[in-house]
Amino acid sequence: MNIQAMERNGVTIIPLEGRLDGSNAAVAEQAFLQLLAEGKQRFVFDFSGLQYISSAGLRVILVAAKKLRATKGRMICAGLGEQVYDVFEMSGFTTILEMAATVEEAVEKMEAGA
Amino acid sequence: MSNDWQYPIDREIKLFNRMDELRRLNEGLEEIGAEVGWPQRAVLDLSLACEELVVNIVNHGFPDGGEHRIFVAIQASPSSVEVKIEDGGIPFNPLDEADPLALLDMELEDRPIGGLGIFFVKRLMDDIHYEYAGGLNRFRMRKQFGAGKQGQQLAEGT
Numbered sequence: 001m002n003i004q005a006m007e008r009n010g011v012t013i014i015p016l017e018g019r020l021d022g023s024n025a026a027v028a029e030q031a032f033l034q035l036l037a038e039g040k041q042r043f044v045f046d047f048s049g050l051q052y053i054s055s056a057g058l059r060v061i062l063v064a065a066k067k068l069r070a071t072k073g074r075m076i077c078a079g080l081g082e083q084v085y086d087v088f089e090m091s092g093f094t095t096i097l098e099m100a101a102t103v104e105e106a107v108e109k110m111e112a113g114a
Numbered sequence: 115m116s117n118d119w120q121y122p123i124d125r126e127i128k129l130f131n132r133m134d135e136l137r138r139l140n141e142g143l144e145e146i147g148a149e150v151g152w153p154q155r156a157v158l159d160l161s162l163a164c165e166e167l168v169v170n171i172v173n174h175g176f177p178d179g180g181e182h183r184i185f186v187a188i189q190a191s192p193s194s195v196e197v198k199i200e201d202g203g204i205p206f207n208p209l210d211e212a213d214p215l216a217l218l219d220m221e222l223e224d225r226p227i228g229g230l231g232i233f234f235v236k237r238l239m240d241d242i243h244y245e246y247a248g249g250l251n252r253f254r255m256r257k258q259f260g261a262g263k264q265g266q267q268l269a270e271g272t
Contacts, residue, residue, distance in 0.1 A: 019140070021136055021140075021165055022133045022136050022165060022169045022172075023133045023134050023135075023136040023137055051158070052158050052161065052162070054162055054165045054166060054169070054231070054234075055166055055169075055228070055230040055231040055234060056165075056169060058230060059227050059228060062222075062225065062227055063227060065222055066222065066223070066225075066227075069222055069223060082155065083155065083158045083159075083162075087162070087234070090230075090233070090234060090237055091218065091230050092217070092218035092219060092220075095219075096220075096221065096222045096225065097222070
C-alpha cells in the first residue's frame with residue numbers, strides 16, 4: 001500500500017486502499033508514526049478505498065488511537081466498507097473509536113470541535 | 115456421495131513462513147472463488163480466517179527461524195469450503211486461546227494490542243478442529259455459504 005496523506009483545513013487525511021493485512025500493516029503504521037512525529041495531531045483515516053482488513057490491520061488503528069489519546073490528539077475513522085465495518089464491530093472498535101460516514105463529515109466534525 | 119461431486123475444486127497453496135506470502139494466499143483464494151462462483155464477501159471472510167491462522171504460524175510457529183512450509187489445502191464447491199492448514203512448527207493449538215470477550219468492552223486506554231485473530235476465525239467459520247499428529251499442527255475448518263438463504267427458500271417452498 002502506497003499511502004499519500006493529504007491536509008485539509010489542518011486535518012491530516014490518511015487514505016487506506018485495497019487490503020490492510022499482515023503483509024503491509026507495518027508500512028501503514030510507519031506512515032502514521034512519521035506524520036505524528038511531524039507534529040500532526042488531528043487525523044481522519046479514509047477507509048472508503050479499503051476492501052479488507054485483518055487483525056494485523058486493526059492493530060495499526062488501535063496503535064494510532066492509543067498514541068493520539070495519550071497526546072490529546074484526535075482521530076476519526078471514515079467511510080468504512082462492509083467487511084471493514086463488520087470486523088470493527090466484531091472487535092468492539094465501533095464503540096471505542098470515533099466514526100463518520102464520509103471523510104467530509106469527519107473533517108466537519110473536527111473543524112467544529114464537536 | 116463421492117467427494118469429487120461435493121468439492122469440484124481440490125487445491126493446495128504452499129506458502130513459506132513469511133508475511134509477504136499472504137498475497138499469494140489471497141490470490142489463490144480469489145482464483146478459487148472466481149472459478150467456483152463464491153460471492154465476493156465469502157472470499158473476504160475466508161481470506162480473513164486463513165490469514166489469521168497463517169499469521170499465527172508465521173509469528174509463533176518457528177521460533178528458531180529459517181524457511182519452512184505452510185500447507186493450505188482448499189476443497190471448494192459453489193456453496194461450501196473446507197480448509198486444512200498444516201505446518202511442522204512447534205505444537206500450538208490456537209483453539210486453546212480464550213475468547214477475548216472481556217477485552218471487547220474495554221476502554222481504549224486499557225485495551226491490549228492483539229488477541230483478536232483466532233476469535234475472528236471462530237466467528238466466521240464452522241466445524242473448527244485442531245490436532246497435532248505426525249509432527250504436524252493440523253487445523254481444519256468448514257463453511258457453508260448462504261445456508262440461511264437456502265433454508266429460507268426451503269421453508270417458503272413447502
